[in-house]
Amino acid sequence: MSNTYHIVVCAGVVPDPLQTLEPVTTPNGPGLKNEMMLPAVLDPWAGHALYEAANLAARCAGSKVWLVSAAPKAKLQQVMMNVAQKASFELVPVDAAANGFADAHAVAAALSQAIEAIPGLDRSRLLLFGGWESASRGAGVTMQLVGEQLGIIDQFQGVDELTVQPDGSLEILERIEGGRHMVSVCPGPPVLLGWATGNLPEPKNNPQVGMANMRTIMPALQKAKPAALASDAVRFVSVTPPKQQRQTRVVKDQSADEIAAELLEWIAAD
């Protein structure tokens, strides 16, 4: 069996996790204060999916990686300046005001339409990758919705490892309760994998890869079609940051013995 894959990675962009997030009300529903000004990064778990995809494509001759991302065009351009240096891919941008409050069903519809329109994509060789959850909505449903719309019924979530077996079948490790992995074997594509962390470190920046990617990324961004996401499917009654700010007691002058005794009492208390 030929181990040539067409790997489509779905990835959103999210605010840099070090940024303070403050909710505001906009005409289209809730949003983040100064949202367009916040530095953005590729969604972390989707980023792991991209690195796993690039690694797999590099090992399987003839394979190709597409990165499908629904986000405001300006944000995508900013994020791609960095991401493009880490892995070889072809960007399929969807210019949409997608943020954590966008409805997953609407985002999934936009993504699946974009995937269906990819020229030359062989669905019989399709490995659909994404993060098992985003760092924005964090629902873990978008990939399943895209998979259903593309008719993929072999889906895996919380994936940490994908191994191509000698017979071409795929062995997949998914996270389950209790810090364990469930092992499944699937004969081959098409499959959907919602990646957790995987096993690969973040690749180092490679300017040559970045230059090659940017030759196709910039034209793709310029041609990106705007997609209107329906905002009436979900009604937000309230959006609030957590109120709890703890009154921290900083203990500077106790010996290790005293601290250990205090901790023991605290741990043992019901």
Next chain:
Amino acid sequence: MAQNILFLAHVDESGTALPRVAYETLGMALDMASQIGGTLTVGLVGENVQDVADSLVATGARILGVSGREFVYPRYASDAAAVQAICELVAAEVVIVPGTSRFLRVVAGVAARLKGSVDTHLTSLSMVGGTLSASRWFYRQRLEAVIQRQARPWFLVMDSGCHAAWTGDRGVAAVEKIDVKLPPESLRTRFAGVRVPNSDAQTIRPDAKLLFVAGAGWCKKQPDGTTHLPEAETAILDFLRISGASLGGSKSLVDQSGENQVVLRFMTHLNQVGQTGSTPRHPKGLSTCCHGEEPHVVGWRFISERRAINLDPNCGWARGKADVVYVADAFQVMAKLNALLAQRTDRKEEPVHAAV
């Protein structure tokens, strides 16, 4: 008009019970049925659902079941077909589902098939202005929202620890069995086992009362100019063994293993807590050698009592994120604490905080 409310669950690995989160979710479903004035139906999936159904008789609900060898193990295609069949038979407006890994995998797909909507990781359900509303966090536990939807069926997937578990007397249930025929393509994927990560001990204990988090400081050079990995591993593993705590790690520590740096051998990405890790639920948390930066601390949202040991009095924990910060050397404190715990355990012959 009374609404049809469906509670879905699958049999756990024992084959005779539901996962704990399912009993909690059942309690929530019964509460909502009472508030809405709806009719609750229970839908079960597993190899054999009769035993579990017998334990749910006291709910007074109608019980439907999809059972058979094809439904022993989790698999998207077969589980989705089973859930879809139950939902279509009940025609429920509201489907309340426990957030297990098995059901989180399939519920969104079934919602798509039924042209409904789905929301996951819900922390509570309530009636706001006479309308069913759900609470959940956005941006990795940094913003909390209450949401409503018009689309039905509405799949509501509940997180664990958000409601008291339902309990009731056993009886003999009359299970209405649904025959689900699976086409060959639904059986392509084959369950091949469960694997425990390479680790000297099982360090992830979701039911533990205490979360112990190790940060990158454990692998840094100490005042004598060298690292003390063996001592760090011993201190941490001894503490986990005696206290019964669950182990978490900061991203910076867990990432070191992927970058071929010196690492704690038992620490894996599964232990990672925070923005790109888990958000565990434990009553207490003790952080050591971790700076307490926001991307990590968002994973502590559901830890009620928080203490930290750090050499830096201005670390993130000291800025309103922990209840108590001990400015001290974690190596020294943990050695003393382990000695005290061992003395106490010797007297009682049981862990100070065994997993519940």
